[in-house]
Amino acid sequence: MLAAAAGLLLVPLAVAQNQSGTPVSGGWVPRVAHKPDPSKIVVPKGYKVDVFVAGLDTPSAATVDGEGNVWVAISGNLFGPFEWEYAGQRVKNPVGGPHVEVFDKNGKHLKDIGVGMFHFVMNEIGYCAENNKVYIPEYSQNIWEIDGLNGRLKKIITDLPIGDHQIGGITCKDGWLYWGQGFPSNAGFADPDNHGWTDQVDPFWEKHGDPNLPKTARDPVCRDVVHTGLNVRSSDGRLTGALLPVGVPAKPGMVIKAQVPCGGSIMRVRIGDNEKNSDGLYHHEQMEVYAMGFRNQSGVRFGPKGSRFENALAVSDNGVNDLGHRRIANGAEKLWIVTEKGQDGGFPDKEGMGFVTNKRYSLRAYNGAKVDRPYPQLYIGDKPWVPQLPPYRFPPHVEGVRGVPLIIANPNPNGYLNPVLEWDTNNPFDGIAWGDQRFGVKDTLFGAIFGVIDNGPDSLVPTWPAVIRVEFLEPAGVKWSYFMRNVDPGPGAYQKPENRGGMERTNDVVFTNDGKTMLVVDYGELYIDYSMPSPFFTTPKSGVIWKVTYTGQ
Template sequence: MPYYTLARRATLALGFLVAAGLSGCYKLRGHYGGPKSFEPVARTVNAGDVALPTGYRVEAVAQGLTYPTGVAFDAQGTPYVLEAGYSYGEVWTAPRLLRLRAGGQTEEVYTGGKNGPWTGLAFHEGNFYISEGGELEGGRILRVTPQGQMSVVVDKLPSLGDHHTNGPAIGTDGYLYFGQGTATNSGVVGPDAAEFGWLTRNPQFHDYPCEDLTLAGQNYTSDNVLTEAKDDKAMTGAYSPYGTPIKEGQVIKGQLPCTGAIMRVPLRGGPLELVASGLRNPFGLAFAPDGRLFTTENAYDSRGSRPVYGAGDVLWEIKKGTWYGFPDYSAGESLARKDYNGPGRNPSQILAKHPQTPPKPAAVLGVHSSSNGFDFSRSAAFGHVGEAFIAQFGDMAPNTGRIYGPVGFKVVRVNVENGRVEDFLVNKGRVNGPGSEIGNAGLERPVAARFSPDGQTLYVVDFGQMPMTEQGPAPKKQTGVLWKITKI
């Protein structure tokens, strides 16, 4: 049996064991952090509070960043950091590309408008490429010179919902690859879209398939969050606007660009092309040393009109023309399995026919771990050549689903040949979690990992403090950190 299957079933079994046999000792993880506020807080940073394998050391090389999400290096090897400009919680700041100077100082290279989040950064042949999430105006891929001159590579991407335009990654084939997340949690616009903030801004927005899909006819009823009338209900079908039901056998036409996909565009100019579809939120993209393309997929949450229970994040090898299972599969397994049914919840199939049988993943990661930006080791001087180092942002419980303890908040190392996942960078302490919650001064929310051009240094982008309050996420400005890991 593949390692990822064993690991997933062991995780689920542990969860049920805790629920059934240890209910007197454990309780579901809930809100923490007090009232919702985005104002900066004092963050003490101590590398000594972070655990690493023997032979490595970690240090903080930049602090005081606001919602950083990416790091890349110019032709001279100088690090540049990306600040998102937007975060869940509906907070807007200026998205920025920053050059890192000696002593941890930063220098502004380019500042964008109010269309974040900027989710990823790459450098190629004298230019930086930025994935602009496009929460207000739709997603874009931007090209920015080290002198701060900007041009648009791709625009008008369907990125107004839960998930955004992500990536990018530059191939040796002359193409720029990027991910486009889905509008929804699991294919159906529900009342959770109003909690995210976008449903009232764009009530007609929904998921758009990459190819024609035939629907099973399943509709979902919820309180109508777009009216104040009592007892008003909304009936919504898959791939349709909120409050729009569908019929059995109804065909939704495919289009490009679409949601839940990886696409590419020639760097020298040319039409947009589809690479792969059926991906809920392909966040990180990276090429392995042997040239294979991989992505991390943020899996389903237990929320909205079609909640899914116990879906682990996934590391996929991406092959052109492949459908990876959204909205009816997770990690290559049908959502019809009882594993994905929570109390009173059954995410029934919403497609009458599936484009193909999805493949098996390279690895399955923690449920709600938010496994995001990553890179492959390619230097024997650092070690673990060919393995993926993945930054795990950490859970957003209870908004995304109830859990029994913090998940993620670390960097893991993944062997893509056998699916084995091991901790690499994690806070010290009796339990794992963000430093501000467990009482240390280490990691908060790692969101990206990238090796230096020579492959000997791993940089980890730490988004900063983001407690979950009764009013939702409360990301704190000026608490982001850039960490550097070297082998001693």
């Protein structure tokens, strides 16, 4: 079957690029990768773009070890199609499973690691110079460790909650290992109308949940929460409380107890504490919550040594999607700077700069007609939630109120952290890396923008794929600019023929050890057509690691 698929992938390029497929026949026209062309990418003067490695399947992140080797996390075929019909044949997609590929500093392939051992997508990877080990988060519940290229792959963290957002970025500092633990749901609810995992028994809750509650997945909180009693009634008739298992309603004033580990957090463990345990794993009692109140933390990076950000942790965070019965609109992608333990971004009641009760987060105004409630499936306890109108009146074209109700009745007494940058809604701000003078910058962070998948609509002008530059100014302030972008904005797969060959889906950035070269991980072509039975086409061998070198000229 693989041989047949390989043959079909040799269809003429024009055919593969100009036809997404035929819904009537139920089959995709097989797509082939464009040859990467650095001339289709724009960078500032003084920088040069080359191809480091091409022809990869679904690269999602990279790290550079002490010897300069480049470790690339290969996600595997998450989106599909896994097989399809074409020209009367059943074709299997040749994109392989999750693993890690290692290249030397010149791009020569050295080794594949973890083939057949990982069972779900690889989203991040990180090297710790303090102990010369590479840490590999397997998105579904596990973190692995390997001591050098010829070391043994060991599972060191497991027993984590499942959901839409699980393990994100990973890094180390001063003997601690830090990772992003995602907030499982979209906006606080295990709502079966927009999630597929809500009726699934979660081993985490089987072991650590209230014995009187179902063992299905939901959002574990980082501090004790007093509940407003906010519920949703899903299309199957069940009433579900925020932060509770599907089908379990909330009551005003009830308390949801904190968990460790918890969702939407930066967790940490003291490196080496797992060696105290006979199973070699870090246990929950050895974990600490370093920061909280995020949603889906793709990148976590401390600033460069000797800089004013040396002890500051940058966190890139994917904002809430505009879906579900507690629909929060216009949730931005965010960049945070965490400066001390215990800081709280406020999610799921605070989305970036403001609380969701602000009018920015609701698309519709409510003008008082009870039959036209903006969120008809929301309840406080068992009573329908109806917004309260203000005592003053506005002109008819702006009459009413907008906003989304809160879940948490007890605000954090220590206050809240605000992001330093908000990015275009639903265009994920993923991997991040700090640059310094060796790359011609100072106090500057670079971030990869992956792009919209199925949570549009998109903006009038595409803001992806791209690498953006975020400069931290003196004495205060932030300035951002595009650092790396296609000649024509938008992904290469949808470009005019003369502009193809640029970036598709930038997912991570990392610097080589000399600091002069940035490597940009490009996941490759993910073609989307929701008129097809399988809406995504993961194009084989379309992933690229781009190389951007500082020339100073």
